[in-house]
Amino acid sequence: AAASVGAAAGGAARASSDPAFAEIQPWMQELGDPVDAAPYGMPSEFEAHVQRKTVYWLTADPISSINFTPLHELDGIITPNGLCFERHHSGAAHVDPALHRLMINGLVDRELVFTMEDLMRFPRENHVYFLECAANSGMEWRGSQLNGCQFTHGMIHNVMYTGIPLRLLLAEAGIQTAGKWLLAEGADAAGMTRSIPMEKALDDCLVAFKMNGEALRVEQGYPLRLVVPGWEGNMWVKWLRRLEVGDEPWHHREETSKYTDLLADGKARRFTWEMDAKSVITNPSPQAPLTHGAGPTVLSGLAWSGRGTIPRVDVTLDGGKNWHQARMSGPSLSKSMHRFYFEFDWNGQPLLLQSRAHDSTGYVQPTKNALRELRGTNSIYHNNGIQTWHVKKTGEAENVEVS
Amino acid sequence: AAASVGAAAGGAARASSDPAFAEIQPWMQELGDPVDAAPYGMPSEFEAHVQRKTVYWLTADPISSINFTPLHELDGIITPNGLCFERHHSGAAHVDPALHRLMINGLVDRELVFTMEDLMRFPRENHVYFLECAANSGMEWRGSQLNGCQFTHGMIHNVMYTGIPLRLLLAEAGIQTAGKWLLAEGADAAGMTRSIPMEKALDDCLVAFKMNGEALRVEQGYPLRLVVPGWEGNMWVKWLRRLEVGDEPWHHREETSKYTDLLADGKARRFTWEMDAKSVITNPSPQAPLTHGAGPTVLSGLAWSGRGTIPRVDVTLDGGKNWHQARMSGPSLSKSMHRFYFEFDWNGQPLLLQSRAHDSTGYVQPTKNALRELRGTNSIYHNNGIQTWHVKKTGEAENVEVS
Amino acid sequence: QDAAEAPEGGFGLGREATTEEVAMWDIDIRPDGKGLPVGSGSVELGEEIWSYNCAHCHGDFAEGIDRWPVLAGGEGTLSDDRPVKTIGSYWPYLSTVYDYVYRAMPFGYSQSLSPDDVYAITAYLLYSNYIVEDDFVLSNENFSEIAMPNEENFFMDDRAETELPQFTAEPCMTDCKEQVEITAHATVLDVTPEDGGEGGGGGID
Amino acid sequence: QDAAEAPEGGFGLGREATTEEVAMWDIDIRPDGKGLPVGSGSVELGEEIWSYNCAHCHGDFAEGIDRWPVLAGGEGTLSDDRPVKTIGSYWPYLSTVYDYVYRAMPFGYSQSLSPDDVYAITAYLLYSNYIVEDDFVLSNENFSEIAMPNEENFFMDDRAETELPQFTAEPCMTDCKEQVEITAHATVLDVTPEDGGEGGGGGID
Ligand code: HEC
Ligand code: HEC
Ligand SMILES: [Ca+2]
Ligand SMILES: [Ca+2]
Ligand SMILES: [Ca+2]
Ligand SMILES: [Ca+2]
Ligand SMILES: [Ca+2]
Numbered sequence A, B: 001a002a003a004s005v006g007a008a009a010g011g012a013a014r015a016s017s018d019p020a021f022a023e024i025q026p027w028m029q030e031l032g033d034p035v036d037a038a039p040y041g042m043p044s045e046f047e048a049h050v051q052r053k054t055v056y057w058l059t060a061d062p063i064s065s066i067n068f069t070p071l072h073e074l075d076g077i078i079t080p081n082g083l084c085f086e087r088h089h090s091g092a093a094h095v096d097p098a099l100h101r102l103m104i105n106g107l108v109d110r111e112l113v114f115t116m117e118d119l120m121r122f123p124r125e126n127h128v129y130f131l132e133c134a135a136n137s138g139m140e141w142r143g144s145q146l147n148g149c150q151f152t153h154g155m156i157h158n159v160m161y162t163g164i165p166l167r168l169l170l171a172e173a174g175i176q177t178a179g180k181w182l183l184a185e186g187a188d189a190a191g192m193t194r195s196i197p198m199e200k201a202l203d204d205c206l207v208a209f210k211m212n213g214e215a216l217r218v219e220q221g222y223p224l225r226l227v228v229p230g231w232e233g234n235m236w237v238k239w240l241r242r243l244e245v246g247d248e249p250w251h252h253r254e255e256t257s258k259y260t261d262l263l264a265d266g267k268a269r270r271f272t273w274e275m276d277a278k279s280v281i282t283n284p285s286p287q288a289p290l291t292h293g294a295g296p297t298v299l300s301g302l303a304w305s306g307r308g309t310i311p312r313v314d315v316t317l318d319g320g321k322n323w324h325q326a327r328m329s330g331p332s333l334s335k336s337m338h339r340f341y342f343e344f345d346w347n348g349q350p351l352l353l354q355s356r357a358h359d360s361t362g363y364v365q366p367t368k369n370a371l372r373e374l375r376g377t378n379s380i381y382h383n384n385g386i387q388t389w390h391v392k393k394t395g396e397a398e399n400v401e402v403s
Numbered sequence C, D: 001q002d003a004a005e006a007p008e009g010g011f012g013l014g015r016e017a018t019t020e021e022v023a024m025w026d027i028d029i030r031p032d033g034k035g036l037p038v039g040s041g042s043v044e045l046g047e048e049i050w051s052y053n054c055a056h057c058h059g060d061f062a063e064g065i066d067r068w069p070v071l072a073g074g075e076g077t078l079s080d081d082r083p084v085k086t087i088g089s090y091w092p093y094l095s096t097v098y099d100y101v102y103r104a105m106p107f108g109y110s111q112s113l114s115p116d117d118v119y120a121i122t123a124y125l126l127y128s129n130y131i132v133e134d135d136f137v138l139s140n141e142n143f144s145e146i147a148m149p150n151e152e153n154f155f156m157d158d159r160a161e162t163e164l165p166q167f168t169a170e171p172c173m174t175d176c177k178e179q180v181e182i183t184a185h186a187t188v189l190d191v192t193p194e195d196g197g198e199g200g201g202g203g204i205d
C-alpha cells in the first residue's frame, strides 16, 4: 500500500549530522507487533544483556549454586521476577501444585494437611520485602575481589509478596505451650530445613504464593515459600511442604555447617538471623562505568535493613573524607529495599565512591575494616561493610578498598 | 548413584488415600534446574494459562488492537511486566535505543534533542501508578457482555515507574509564557499524539524508562514513555520522541474522533482526562469460580482512583441490600491500585457480588445505571460503574446487572 | 521521599536541535492551521490517490470495508442507538484529518505521502462527506475556511460540576433495597472470547 | 493496612494428617535424638556403602574430590587463615549428619537410604574424623552418647551486645580523614566472571 501517486515527503529538509535523523525510522512507518504476539511478554531484544549471572568457580556444581541479580541494570526498588537471584542446594524443583501439600505437625493440637486450594481460603496480606542471602558480599571478606555490584551485592531481591500470615496457619493447628520453635522444610531434593523461633513465626512471617502479583517462580519456591522478613534468605524455605512445632531448635546442616559465622578465634556465632543495614552504589560501578565525561552525573544505589526502614543514606565521592546526604526515592517500607540518588557535577577527576546506610533503629552501616576487627575474615556470611568503587578519569570503575 | 546397598526406606508407612503421599515426589529426590538454566526466568509450566488475552471481534485487526491483563490470576497490587495489557494503534514498535531521540520544540527558549544517555543524567523519581485505558469496561455500557474480569476490567495495569519529572526536562528547554499546552508524540507508526495541559505536565508527569525495576517493555513504549498519573492510558504516550510546547491544544485524532465521550443528546465531552474511582471483584469472578463449596471464602478485588488513594471499599453479597467494609491490604499509594479482601463464610447459596470504591476526595463509585442516566450508553469511554457477579450454588459466576 | 530538583540555570544537557531536525519531526497540524505545509490538492486527484492507497480498507466511498473504519456518512445519528461517528458526522476539525492521514496512514506506510497528496485526500474525504463539491481544491490558503458540521457539539469535561456532587454522598450500608432482580446476563449476549462468538455489543474502536 | 485475622475457633480448613502421613514426612532428627528411627550400622558396612554411593564426590576418606565438599579433617584449623570446616572439625552435633545424609544425599537420590544405611554411613564419617574406632557400631541406642569435638565453640548471636552499640554512633560528615589511600584492588585478584578466571578468594560454600 505505498503512495504510488505523489513524491516522497520532505526530502529537502533531511539535513542533520545525527544518524537518528538520517531517515524516517522503520518503526515509525511500518507496523509493529500485533497484540497476540506475546501472551506473556519478555524484555526487548536490546536488553538481552540484562541477565542473572553465575560465577562457576564459587561452587562445585551449577545445581547447588547461585546466580546474581544484575543490580546495576535496575532502578526503583522492585526486582522483576525473571531477574531475582537464585540459590538452591539441589536445583530448582518443578513442583506440581496439584500434588503439593503443606503439613503442620509436632507440638500442635491438630496435625494438619493443606492442599493449595485449602490455603487459598485463608486471609492474605501483601508486603514488599528484601530477601538477601547471608553470603551476599561474602567473597569480599578477605579484600575486594569481584568487579561488579552484581557479583559483590547481587544475592538480593526485593519483591511484593502475597501470603498468609504464618500465625493464622499455626493457630489453625493450635500451638501447644511447649512449642517454642518451628522447623520449616522444603519439598526439593535438598529437603531444605531451618529452625525459626516461635516469636518470629508469630510476628511477621508469611506463607507466600505470589510474588510481584503473579505465582511464585519455580526457582523461588513455586507454589509455596516461607517469607521471613529481614532475616537471612536461607530461612525463606522454598517449595515449603512442612512446618513442625517443637520445644528446641533442630541444629540442622544449614544452621551448623553453613550459615554460622566463624570468628577469628575459632568460635562461631549461630542463629545470626537478622540482616544488618547495608547499601551499595549500583551506578556508577564496575559493570556500569561513566561514559559521558565530566558534568551532571546521577549516582544511584540501594539500601536496606533487616530491622526497619532506611531514613537516610550518606554518600562520599572522596573515599570518606566528606559525606553528603543522598536523596531517598520511592516508597519507604520496612524491611524493603530503598532507592537513593545523589546528583553531582563530575569534574572528570578520579572518585572514590562509598555509600553508608542509616536504619530506623539508629544503626549506621560500618566499614569492612570495622567488621573485620570484630569478626576476622573467615565468617563468610553477613558482610555488610561499606563498599568502595574507584572511578577513574576514563569513567571506568573498580572494586577497591581504602585506608 | 543409587543406594545399591540397603533396602528402600519407610516402605511400610506409605499408607494414605491422598495421592500426594503415594510416593516420595520426584522433585524431592532428583536434582532440579541448575542456576544457569534461565538467565531471564519465566513462570512455571503449571501457570501457562496465565496470559494476556485478546478479543478478536473488538477491532478490525490485531495490530491496532488490545489485549487484557488476567486480573483474576493476580494478587497484591503490582502487575508483572509480562502481563501488562497492551493497546497500540499500529503495532508494538521495536525501537533501537541508540537511534532514539527525545526532541523538545515549540514555545521554548531552546529547542533541544536528547539521546537516551543524556536523559540518564537527569534526576529520577520512583512511583507506583495505575494505567487504565479510557475504554476499560467500555463494552459494558449497553449491558453486561463479557464473562470475566480480564475482559470487563483488564485494560489496566499497576507498575512502579522510574522516570524523570517532566518539569525538569521542560525547564531545561525553558517554557515561554505563552506555553500552556504540551503535545506528546510517539515514534511508532501511529505517531501517537495527545495534548496535555501545562499544569498537569508540570505537576506529576514523568518521562519514564523503567517499569517494575527493569527497562520498559517494547509493548509499553521502550525505551521511553510518558507517565500521566491518574489520567487515561492513551495519554501515556509510548516510544516518546517529541514534546512540543504550544499555546493551544492540538485536537488530534485521539482527542476528537476517539477518547471523546458521546452523550445521549449527541453532544460529546472532550478532554475527559481523569479516571474516576473504580473497583472490581477479581475473585470470585466468571473466570475464577468458587470450587470449594460452602465455608470460609476469600473475596478479593482491586480499586483505584485518578484523584488519590482508596481509603475504603465496600462489598455486598446480596446485590446491594447490605454492604460491608472490605479489608485494604498492601501499600496505599496515590493513583495506584489498591488490593482489598473480604473474608466470609459462604452458606452455599447464590450471591450477587459488588464492590464500591471510595477515594480520598470523598467520591463514591456509582452504579452503571447512575452513569447511564447522566451519559446514556454511547460514550464508550469512562465506564466506572459498579460491576455485579452472580455466583450460583455451583460456585460458577456470571456477569449480570441488577435492579 | 524527596522531589528531584534542577540546579540554578539547568543542567545544560542535550543539544540544541537544528532547524532542519525540527522541520523533519515537527509534523503536527492544529485547527488554526499551524503546521500546515504549502501545497494543494483537488477532490479529483484525491479520489485517484484514495483508490490506490486507501479504498481497499476504507471502501471506494470511505464507507468502510469489513471492520475497517467508516470515514463518511452517519450524519444525524449521534443520538441514535448505534451512532455512526465519521469525519463528516463527528470530527470537529479538518486539521485532524490532515494531521492523522500524514502521520498514520496508509496503515503500514506512515509519513509516506507528500503534502499535495494529503491535501488531495483530505479534499476527497470532505467530498465523500458532502462538505464540498467535486471540483473543490484544498490548499494551505483556504484550509482554515472549512468548518466541520459537528464542531459545536463538543464541550469541555464538566464532570466536576455535573457528576462529582452527586457521587460524593455518603452511601447506604444496611437495608438499602427491598428486592434485587437480575436485569441482564452476559450469557444472553454470549460473546465471551472463550466461546468464539463474533461479538454483539459495541467494540472499543 | 489492616491485619488479616482468624475467626474465633479457627477456619476449620485443611484436614487432620493421618499417623502414617506424619510418619512418612516427619524425617527430621534433633541433637537430643528426637526423630531417630530404630536401627544400627557399623563403620565397616558404612565404608562399603560410602564407596558405592559417596566416594566419587567426597573421596574415599571423605577428603573431598575437586570442589565437592570435604567432610573429614581440618581439626585445629578454625582460627587459621584458611580454616577447613568439616564434620569433625566444625559440626556441633552428630544428629545433623544423620538428618542431612538421609534428606539430601546422595546428591540426586535423596531419601533413598534405609535407617541402617544412614547409621552405617554416619559411623563411617565419625571414623573418618577419628572420633570412633574402626569396630564401632552406631545405633539409635548409643547415638546421643557421641559428643562432637567443636560443640563448645558455638554461641548464640550476640551482635546486639557486641556490635550494635558501636554501630549506632552518629558518624562524621565533614573532614573525616586527612588522607585516603587505595589498599586493595579487585583487578589484582582478577577473578571477575567475565574474565574466565578460576577464582582466588573464598567461595560461598
Ligand atoms: C491496510 C488497511 C488500511 C489502509 C490501506 C488505510 N487505512 Fe486508514 N485506517 C486503518 C485502520 C486499522 C485504522 C484505525 C487505526 C487505529 O486503530 O488507530 C484507520 C484509521 C483511519 C482514519 C481515522 C478513522 C477514525 O475514525 O478515527 C482515517 C481518517 C484514515 N484511516 C484514512 C486513511 C487514508 C487517507 C488512507 C490512504 C492514504 C488509509 N486510511 C489507508 C486501516 C487502513
Ligand atoms: C554427585 C555428587 C555427590 C554424591 C554422590 C554425594 N554427595 Fe554429599 N554433597 C554433594 C554436594 C554438591 C554437597 C553440597 C550440597 C549443597 O550445596 O547444599 C554435598 C554435601 C554433603 C554433606 C554436607 C557437607 C557440608 O560441609 O555441609 C554431607 C555430610 C554429605 N554430602 C554426605 C554424603 C553422603 C553420605 C553421600 C553418599 C550417601 C554423599 N554425600 C554423596 C555432592 C555429592
Ligand atoms: Ca508543531
Ligand atoms: Ca468504527
Ligand atoms: Ca457464553
Ligand atoms: Ca520431627
Ligand atoms: Ca567446602
Ligand SMILES: [Ca+2]
Binding pocket: D187, D190, D191, D192, D195
Ligand atoms: Ca579482570
Ligand SMILES: [Co+2]
Binding pocket: A134, A232, A259, A260, A271, A272, A273, A274, A381, A382
Ligand atoms: Co546468619
Ligand SMILES: [Co+2]
Binding pocket: B134, B232, B259, B260, B271, B272, B273, B274, B381, B382
Ligand atoms: Co477521556
